[in-house]
Amino acid sequence: MNKEIILQLINQKDFSTLKEQLHEMNPVDLATLLEALEERQLLITFRLLNKEAAAETFSYMNSLTRKLLIEGLTDQELKEVMDEMFLDDTVDIIEEMPANVVKRILKNTDEATRNSINTILNYPKDSAGSMMTIEYIHLKKDMCVSEAIERIRTEGIDKETIYTCYVTENRKLIGLVSVKDLLMSKDEDKVGDIMETNVIWTYTHEDRENVAKMFGKYDFLAIPVVDTEQYLVGIVTVDDAMDVIEEETTEDMTKMAAMSPSEESYFETSVLNHAKHRILWLLVLMLSATITGTIITTYEGAFSTIPLLVAFIPMLMDTGGNCGSQSSTLIIRGLALDEIKFKDFFKVIFKEFRISLIVSMVLATVNGLRIFLMYRDLTLAIVVGCTLVCTIVMAKVIGCILPLIAKKCKLDPAIMAAPLITTIVDTCSILVYFNIATLFFKL
Amino acid sequence: MNKEIILQLINQKDFSTLKEQLHEMNPVDLATLLEALEERQLLITFRLLNKEAAAETFSYMNSLTRKLLIEGLTDQELKEVMDEMFLDDTVDIIEEMPANVVKRILKNTDEATRNSINTILNYPKDSAGSMMTIEYIHLKKDMCVSEAIERIRTEGIDKETIYTCYVTENRKLIGLVSVKDLLMSKDEDKVGDIMETNVIWTYTHEDRENVAKMFGKYDFLAIPVVDTEQYLVGIVTVDDAMDVIEEETTEDMTKMAAMSPSEESYFETSVLNHAKHRILWLLVLMLSATITGTIITTYEGAFSTIPLLVAFIPMLMDTGGNCGSQSSTLIIRGLALDEIKFKDFFKVIFKEFRISLIVSMVLATVNGLRIFLMYRDLTLAIVVGCTLVCTIVMAKVIGCILPLIAKKCKLDPAIMAAPLITTIVDTCSILVYFNIATLFFKL
Numbered sequence: 001m002n003k004e005i006i007l008q009l010i011n012q013k014d015f016s017t018l019k020e021q022l023h024e025m026n027p028v029d030l031a032t033l034l035e036a037l038e039e040r041q042l043l044i045t046f047r048l049l050n051k052e053a054a055a056e057t058f059s060y061m062n063s064l065t066r067k068l069l070i071e072g073l074t075d076q077e078l079k080e081v082m083d084e085m086f087l088d089d090t091v092d093i094i095e096e097m098p099a100n101v102v103k104r105i106l107k108n109t110d111e112a113t114r115n116s117i118n119t120i121l122n123y124p125k126d127s128a129g130s131m132m133t134i135e136y137i138h139l140k141k142d143m144c145v146s147e148a149i150e151r152i153r154t155e156g157i158d159k160e161t162i163y164t165c166y167v168t169e170n171r172k173l174i175g176l177v178s179v180k181d182l183l184m185s186k187d188e189d190k191v192g193d194i195m196e197t198n199v200i201w202t203y204t205h206e207d208r209e210n211v212a213k214m215f216g217k218y219d220f221l222a223i224p225v226v227d228t229e230q231y232l233v234g235i236v237t238v239d240d241a242m243d244v245i246e247e248e249t250t251e252d253m254t255k256m257a258a259m260s261p262s263e264e265s266y267f268e269t270s271v272l273n274h275a276k277h278r279i280l281w282l283l284v285l286m287l288s289a290t291i292t293g294t295i296i297t298t299y300e301g302a303f304s305t306i307p308l309l310v311a312f313i314p315m316l317m318d319t320g321g322n323c324g325s326q327s328s329t330l331i332i333r334g335l336a337l338d339e340i341k342f343k344d345f346f347k348v349i350f351k352e353f354r355i356s357l358i359v360s361m362v363l364a365t366v367n368g369l370r371i372f373l374m375y376r377d378l379t380l381a382i383v384v385g386c387t388l389v390c391t392i393v394m395a396k397v398i399g400c401i402l403p404l405i406a407k408k409c410k411l412d413p414a415i416m417a418a419p420l421i422t423t424i425v426d427t428c429s430i431l432v433y434f435n436i437a438t439l440f441f442k443l
Numbered sequence: 444m445n446k447e448i449i450l451q452l453i454n455q456k457d458f459s460t461l462k463e464q465l466h467e468m469n470p471v472d473l474a475t476l477l478e479a480l481e482e483r484q485l486l487i488t489f490r491l492l493n494k495e496a497a498a499e500t501f502s503y504m505n506s507l508t509r510k511l512l513i514e515g516l517t518d519q520e521l522k523e524v525m526d527e528m529f530l531d532d533t534v535d536i537i538e539e540m541p542a543n544v545v546k547r548i549l550k551n552t553d554e555a556t557r558n559s560i561n562t563i564l565n566y567p568k569d570s571a572g573s574m575m576t577i578e579y580i581h582l583k584k585d586m587c588v589s590e591a592i593e594r595i596r597t598e599g600i601d602k603e604t605i606y607t608c609y610v611t612e613n614r615k616l617i618g619l620v621s622v623k624d625l626l627m628s629k630d631e632d633k634v635g636d637i638m639e640t641n642v643i644w645t646y647t648h649e650d651r652e653n654v655a656k657m658f659g660k661y662d663f664l665a666i667p668v669v670d671t672e673q674y675l676v677g678i679v680t681v682d683d684a685m686d687v688i689e690e691e692t693t694e695d696m697t698k699m700a701a702m703s704p705s706e707e708s709y710f711e712t713s714v715l716n717h718a719k720h721r722i723l724w725l726l727v728l729m730l731s732a733t734i735t736g737t738i739i740t741t742y743e744g745a746f747s748t749i750p751l752l753v754a755f756i757p758m759l760m761d762t763g764g765n766c767g768s769q770s771s772t773l774i775i776r777g778l779a780l781d782e783i784k785f786k787d788f789f790k791v792i793f794k795e796f797r798i799s800l801i802v803s804m805v806l807a808t809v810n811g812l813r814i815f816l817m818y819r820d821l822t823l824a825i826v827v828g829c830t831l832v833c834t835i836v837m838a839k840v841i842g843c844i845l846p847l848i849a850k851k852c853k854l855d856p857a858i859m860a861a862p863l864i865t866t867i868v869d870t871c872s873i874l875v876y877f878n879i880a881t882l883f884f885k886l
Binding site for chain 1: 467468469471592595596599600605606622623626627640641643658659660661662664681682685686688689692693696697699700701702708709710714715717718721722724725726728729730732733735736737739740743746747750751753754755756757758760761762764765766768769771772773774776777780782783787790791794797798801802805806809810813861862865866869873
């Protein structure tokens with residue numbers, strides 16, 4: 001099934017074949033396909049979907065196509081889609097729509113749902129509360145297994161996940177039981193006896209990145225969310241956690257390349273917004289780099305006497321930058337995965353120091369040989385070699401210290417990445433370079 | 444529960460309290476705790492766990508602790524742990540153990556398991572086959588719902604996931620049905636009538652990164668794996684997919700910082716291995732940077748006449764590098780997430796070109812003003828400004844072209860990142876700089 005076939009079937013008015021073929025598609029693929037259609041065809045095609053497929057497809061579409069649909073559908077149609085959708089998806093959609101569209105969506109949901117939507121919208125952005133759903137199964141501890149299964153069979157249809165059920169007492173979470181546990185138990189067993197009481201949960205205000213990490217660590221399908229009074233208020237499911245991990249990784253990488261992160265994808269972001277996200281850091285780094293330039297001017301005498309000295313500046317700057325970026329990348333990633341903690345401060349520095357000694361010796365030797373063979377100048381080879389060793393050691397140590405300090409200061413370690421470290425290391429290496437050169441060449 | 448309490452309870456020989464407290468812990472946390480113990484205490488504590496908890500805890504430990512345990516346990520104890528573990532975890536453990544340990548593990552598993560292990564081990568590393576498990580539930584289409592649920596209740600205990608069941612006919616996959624669908628249907632409904640026939644599956648030889656991406660796209664809990672003859676041979680579960688995404692992201696970031704990726708974590712990798720992973724690229728880039736150096740020497744005349752020209756080299760190099768790194772990072776990430784494809788080649792270049800125009804105009808203006816105010820030299824401000832514009836446009840265009848070309852050539856786009864692009868842009872910008880300077884200052 002592709003766009004051409006859809007258009008052809010619409011032209012032939014062969015809607016029964018089209019409906020049949022649409023029915024066979026996965027909602028995710030269907031969403032991608034519908035995004036490529038124009039408004040009129042989009043509406044025709046979307047109206048051929050059954051309620052369930054329509055709601056699921058809608059939740060996977062990009063915001064532009066969603067907006068086209070919301071504008072094109074009647075109130076009754078919109079209401080049907082909204083009723084069928086899971087609450088957390090509805091909230092996601094509301095968060096990205098303009099006010100007039102939100103008003104229409106809210107008008108077409110019942111009061112209970114509207115209240116739930118408002119509750120979730122009130123949690124801070126990027127919190128567990130804002131990504132949770134309130135549609136989960138809760139059980140009582142004195143139910144027997146057959147009663148519990150019966151409740152799942154009657155209530156489950158509207159729940160985002162039925163596979164982990166939560167046991168509450170006076171609204172407080174006291175245990176959980178998986179459908180697997182229920183099915184593996186005897187009908188007459190009590191839920192209270194088979195439930196897991198060592199429940200791992202999270203607070204509504206917890207950062208969503210930390211919640212997502214819990215999924216990676218514990219391999220759960222869902223994590224319960226409680227409020228400050230320990231009342232169970234919702235659950236977060238693994239599919240949303242995967243989306244968060246993807247977004248947070250992109251955000252980290254963007255920051256590491258000296259850009260402000262964007263919430264939209266590459267093509268969705270306009271040229272002007274791309275430029276805005278990039279200019280600030282570039283300006284800061286450009287102006288910082290002039291410090292290195294100013295230092296160079298004070299050594300005008302040195303490179304007027306030996307102009308060849310200038311030729312090694314790019315190599316020294318690049319190597320320093322690359323070495324610093326290697327260290328900072330590993331530390332930033334290690335911190336993000338909780339493999340490295342601030343308490344490892346000295347352990348990391350000592351490790352990077354030893355690595356930098358090996359790396360710098362090898363690089364200085366290779367480069368020294370090259371210089372000696374090309375210019376037959378032993379002093380020059382030694383000057384560049386010594387600078388290289390100092391630069392690499394400095395770069396690696398600065399590259400590991402800054403992200404760790406950022407973490408300690410509750411800043412995002414990702415900003416202490418290659419671009420910033422390169423600028424700092426440049427200044428240091430130029431200083432070292434001309435000092436060593438002045439010493440050896442008696443300038 | 445922490446290390447101190449364990450040690451205290453062991454010293455007091457209060458094993459019943461210790462056992463009770465261990466029983467209350469999550470296996471993931473327990474694994475972290477046991478990793479901190481010494482061999483003797485580790486064995487004592489591990490032996491207090493019941494079979495199920497022991498196997499699960501074992502599967503979450505790091506390889507060092509696992510090795511200690513395998514060496515310390517008797518054959519009978521090891522067999523019990525191995526029997527209880529899920530097959531894909533057993534395979535993961537075997538892959539990282541030395542030959543003599545593997546021999547002992549295989550000796551202590553039954554023949555059927557041994558054959559399954561060998562089958563999985565035979566699939567290429569990083570393929571869907573190597574990360575799958577063969578422990579899934581399969582149903583027949585003429586079963587009724589109550590029969591299907593009964594089969595899950597009897598067979599499910601040994602299966603990694605019971606929530607998606609696969610319907611086969613002559614070993615070929617013809618549909619799937621979730622436990623939710625089964626529970627929501629009437630007892631007398633036929634599996635064949637309620638099953639989903641539009642099944643999304645993957646091949647045993649598919650790259651595990653692509654399989655992991657399917658989970659992010661479709662929000663599945665498991666994906667079936669078929670061989671070249673379309674026979675169902677196993678399933679991949681979402682928890683393993685999350686691990687793969689984490690590993691692949693780390694690998695991408697490592698490559699983007701000019702390092703060979705390591706399979707071990709930061710602290711697990713030795714100083715020597717860290718150095719090995721970093722030296723090769725540093726050497727290549729260092730020697731490439733000498734090209735820029737050689738170019739500089741040909742313009743000795745220029746900067747002998749106007750030494751101030753040298754002062755702007757660091758700023759030009761850094762800005763070029765940062766601009767290139769911004770573009771390449773966004774493109775590499777977009778390619779990894781399938782948001783950008785090779786067919787967008789010209790669209791991307793045109794977008795980056797327009798962005799680079801805006802960015803370079805702003806930066807050149809700010810920098811031009813600064814130079815004019817500091818040195819009162821309009822020609823110098825124009826020379827540096829023009830070079831800046833050319834450098835930024837080049838950097839952004841090169842930064843987006845190289846990852847796209849790498850993708851087309853089936854190379855990993857991640858190697859076309861900041862370090863390599865910086866080196867290339869440096870050479871270009873130095874050439875442009877001295878040419879413009881020679882022109883304007885009539886050198």
